[in-house]
Amino acid sequence: MIDFRFDIITEYSHFFLMGTLLTIGLSLASVFLGSLLGLFIAIGELLENKVLAFIFKAYVGFFRGTPLFVQILIIYFGVIPALFGEANGIVSAITALSLNAGAYIAETIRAGIQSISRGQAEASRSLGMNKFQSMRYIILPQAIRRILPALGNEFISLIKDSSLASTIATPELMYWAQSMNAQYYRVWESYISVALIYLILTLTANFILKHFEKKVPVK
Amino acid sequence: MIKVTDLKKAFDGNVILKGINLDINAQEVVVLIGPSGAGKSTFLRCLNQLETINSGHIFINGEDITNPKVDINKIRQKLGMVFQDFNLFPHMTVLENIMISPMKVKHESHKTAYETAIQLLNKVGLLNKATAYPDDLSGGQKQRIAIARALAMKPSVMLFDEPTSALDPEMVGEVLAVMQNLAREGMTMIVVTHEMGFAREVGNRIIFMDRGYIVEENSPQNLFSHPQKERTKAFLSKILSSQNNTLNTLQL
Numbered sequence: 001m002i003d004f005r006f007d008i009i010t011e012y013s014h015f016f017l018m019g020t021l022l023t024i025g026l027s028l029a030s031v032f033l034g035s036l037l038g039l040f041i042a043i044g045e046l047l048e049n050k051v052l053a054f055i056f057k058a059y060v061g062f063f064r065g066t067p068l069f070v071q072i073l074i075i076y077f078g079v080i081p082a083l084f085g086e087a088n089g090i091v092s093a094i095t096a097l098s099l100n101a102g103a104y105i106a107e108t109i110r111a112g113i114q115s116i117s118r119g120q121a122e123a124s125r126s127l128g129m130n131k132f133q134s135m136r137y138i139i140l141p142q143a144i145r146r147i148l149p150a151l152g153n154e155f156i157s158l159i160k161d162s163s164l165a166s167t168i169a170t171p172e173l174m175y176w177a178q179s180m181n182a183q184y185y186r187v188w189e190s191y192i193s194v195a196l197i198y199l200i201l202t203l204t205a206n207f208i209l210k211h212f213e214k215k216v217p218v219k
Numbered sequence: 220m221i222k223v224t225d226l227k228k229a230f231d232g233n234v235i236l237k238g239i240n241l242d243i244n245a246q247e248v249v250v251l252i253g254p255s256g257a258g259k260s261t262f263l264r265c266l267n268q269l270e271t272i273n274s275g276h277i278f279i280n281g282e283d284i285t286n287p288k289v290d291i292n293k294i295r296q297k298l299g300m301v302f303q304d305f306n307l308f309p310h311m312t313v314l315e316n317i318m319i320s321p322m323k324v325k326h327e328s329h330k331t332a333y334e335t336a337i338q339l340l341n342k343v344g345l346l347n348k349a350t351a352y353p354d355d356l357s358g359g360q361k362q363r364i365a366i367a368r369a370l371a372m373k374p375s376v377m378l379f380d381e382p383t384s385a386l387d388p389e390m391v392g393e394v395l396a397v398m399q400n401l402a403r404e405g406m407t408m409i410v411v412t413h414e415m416g417f418a419r420e421v422g423n424r425i426i427f428m429d430r431g432y433i434v435e436e437n438s439p440q441n442l443f444s445h446p447q448k449e450r451t452k453a454f455l456s457k458i459l460s461s462q463n464n465t466l467n468t469l470q471l
Contacts, residue, residue, distance in 0.1 A: 117306075119302060119304060119306035120306060120308065122269055122302070122306065123300075123302060123306035123307075123308070123365075124308075124320075125269065125292075125295065126267055126269065126295055126298070126299075126300040126369075127295070127296075127319075127320035127324065127368070127369070127372055128292050128293070128295045128296035128320060128324040128325075128372060129292070129320060129323065129324055130292050133323055133324065137319055137323060138308055138319075141310050142308075142309065142310050145310075
C-alpha cells in the first residue's frame with residue numbers, strides 16, 4: 001500500500017473512462033430491454049390460460065434460479081454463436097443482462113399490477129373497456145407509479161451485475177481493472193479504482209432516481 | 220327489457236344464487252333488499268357478467284348475454300354500474316374519468332365527450348370539480364362522479380350496488396337525490412340498497428332476497444305495509460326499527 005502507484009491509474013484513466021461509458025451503456029440498454037421484456041412476461045404470467053401462464057412463470061423461474069454468470073457464459077459461448085455464427089461480447093452481455101433483468105422486472109411489474117385494487121379493473125370493464133384497454137388506460141398507469149422505484153433499484157443492480165461481462169471479452173469497467181492487474185500485477189490500484197467508480201455510479205444513479213421519484217406524483 | 224331465468228351462481232361450492240327468475244321492464248326502478256349474504260350484490264354483478272354464472276340465462280333486449288359468442292364489452296356499454304366504493308380512477312381528473320370510456324370505447328371525439336361530460340357534471344351538481352382529482356373529493360361527491368361516469372356511456376340500464384353504504388350519513392342524501400332525478404327521467408334502474416326510505420319513495424317494485432332466493436316481490440306500498448312471508452316480516456321489522464332508532468337518536 002505504501003507504494004500506491006497513481007501513475008498507472010493515470011495511464012489507465014482513458015480505459016477506465018471508456019469502460020465506464022460501456023458499463024453505463026450496458027446497464028441502460030439492459031434496463032430498457034429488460035423492462036419491455038418484463039412487461040411482456042408479467043402480462044403473460046397473469047394470463048387466465050394456465051398452460052401459457054406456466055411458460056412465462058417457468059421463464060422467470062429459470063432466470064431467477066440460475067446464476068447470472070452461468071447465463072452469460074451460455075449465451076456468449078452457446079446461444080449467440082448458434083444464432084449469428086460468431087461470438088460477440090457486447091451483444092451477449094446485453095442479451096444476458098436483459099433476459100435476466102426481464103425476469104426480475106417481470107416479478108416487480110406483476111406485483112405492481114396485482115397491487116391495484118380489483119375494483120379498478122371491474123369499474124373499467126363495466127364501462128365497456130376490453131382487457132387491453134383496461135390494462136392500458138387504467139391499471140398500468142397506476143401500477144407504473146408503484147413499479148418505478150423498484151425499476152430504479154434494478155438499474156443499480158445492473159450497473160454492478162454488468163461487471164460479469166468482463167469475462168466474455170466485453171471491455172467494460174471491470175475488464176480494464178483486470179487488464180491493469182494482469183499488466184502490472186497491482187491488485188489495489190486496479191480493483192480499488194473500479195470499486196470507487198462503481199460506487200460513484202450507483203450513488204449518482206440512486207440520487208437521480210430519488211429526485212425523479214419525488215417528481216412523479218403518487219396519485 | 221331484462222329477463223333472468225333460473226340464474227345460479229356458486230363460489231367454490233358455496234351456492235350464493237339458487238335459481239333467480241326476474242323480469243324487468245324499461246323505465247322500471249327495481250330495488251333489491253335483504254340481509255347481507257342474500258346474494259343481492261352477486262346478482263347485480265352477474266347481470267353485467269362481472270361474475271360468471273354457473274347456469275341459467277340472462278336476456279337483455281331479447282339477446283342471451285350468457286351465450287359465449289356475445290361480445291360482453293358491447294353489452295356492458297348498455298349497463299352502467301355504480302359500485303359501493305366508487306372505484307373512480309385515481310390517476311385521472313374528474314373530467315378524464317368521465318371522458319375516457321366514451322373516447323376509447325365508443326371512439327367519440329374529444330369535443331363530443333367533453334360536452335357530454337360537462338352536461339353530466341352539471342346534472343350531478345359538480346361542474347366546479349371538473350379538474351379535481353378523486354382524492355380531493357368527499358365520498359358523496361365521488362359517488363356522484365361515478366354516476367356521471369357511468370351515464371357518459373349512455374346506458375339503457377343503471378345498476379347500483381349499495382351506492383350509499385360507504386358514505387358518511389350526511390352524504391347519503393345528495394347521492395340519493397341524484398338517483399331520484401335519474402329515476403324521474405325514466406332511467407331503468409336496479410338498485411341494491413339498505414335505504415328503505417329511498418326504496419319506498421323511488422322504487423316501482425321491491426324485491427326481497429334471502430339466502431340466494433327471491434322470497435317476495437311487490438310494490439313498495441304492499442311490500443312494506445303488508446309483507447306476505449315470515450322472513451320478509453322479520454327482516455323489515457328488524458331493519459325499520461333500527462333505522463327508526465337511528466332517526467330517534469338523531470332527533471334527540
